[in-house]
Amino acid sequence: MENNSLEKPLILEERPPKTTPVNAALTFAWRALLRIRYIPEQLFDVTAFPIIFLLMFTYLFGGAISGSTGEYLNFVLPGILVMTVSMITMYTGLDLNKDIEKGVFDRFRSLPIWQPAVLVGALLVDVVRYSLASTIMITLGYILGFRAEAGFIGVILAVLVILFFSFSLSWVWTILGIIVRSEKALMAISMMLLFPLTFLSSVFVDPSTMPNWLQRFVEINPITFVVDASRGLIHGYDVTSELLTITYISLGLIAVFGTLTMYFFRNKE
Template structure:
């Protein structure tokens, strides 16, 4: 124990709010904690490693012939689709892990520390972009192995990758919200999978929209996931940034604008 006396409580310089700078620093520290956790338990990366490999193989060989005549012609359609689907699927884990994490004693300490309230959430979400990056890289690598050569070139593939990772980060706020309000980790998984199935399968990720009935086309065209997939296809196949890119970015911003405050407020209420 230190021998010098403590600064008495009444003589300390104190402030009642965390500044923006402190919020950012706290969030990055929490992200660092998330990375340490991933390094300690690498087995939690199984899903982001196996899923891109399996899904890319399965979907391409099952649907390839039926939809595009042959596997090779299907690759430019399916790789962006499977990329978006896989990366968003891994963002469910964010919510599930957040729930598990919050049930542990360490969150009591976070709550009692003079840190920005948003930091434990923002940090967890930030650390998970590493997972999205792994899933993204593996999906493109699988596509390449199966003979996919994107016409947009490497630069546009990288832009597309960053774009997908950023969008998934935005979407992960939805699952983080479920994670905070749900009572158990398994219920988070349950709700999230349903939401995810609706969003990814009722989109243009796997099949051309014109083969669907009119009422369904309406939903699919409105679905932000469709815009995300189209934007990725434009980038990697043609090297162009179209209107869908803007719409998808706007969708991501709207999701964060709605769900980040909701999640933080729900998190605060539980404290």
């Protein structure tokens, strides 16, 4: 009886139905969630990191920059929210790079599935991580005295804009995760790109207070557009032009780096 039950799946004449792209992507998303379940320390970047940054910049620099920590909190929280979520996007590439080093990557490519599901599933879980970081940041902000002039709807819209931009930015790190040969090198490259983008922006101060030569860079920095749009949505002023710019930038990142990622994903030796 036992041998017959084991042999039965092996002698089926009909092959099982091929999985759909949606099911394949959800399966890889579940794999990423299980990794977090068994290694919860992976959530340190989306739990402790936002808290440390918000407390540090609000109470160390708030009084010096705005003369009031409460006033500065209302200004800086949307900026730190964008900065925090943008910086943790690099872990998408780091996780992919680990799979490549361990040989799991080659196994995935050999499976008879929709190949982008490997990356899409991981990115879906990353959106969950970004949402968790945003929730922690906003909750802490309200505890400290932050108030959104546009109310709860404005906060939700701002978070959605940040998640959309972060999803598109993640594709930059996926291609680097495939190309770069070590995790340490990828971490160094990510920091080298992210620190200028996040710190040389409107995250912490109004660009009008900067030297003219620096203002030119800050004003065309994609992070600045996301920060300004988030502030506008949260505090209730018009940011239509910023939203259009973010849409163009995000779709461009997905089109360019998403295409390149899939090319290198299929052709990596």
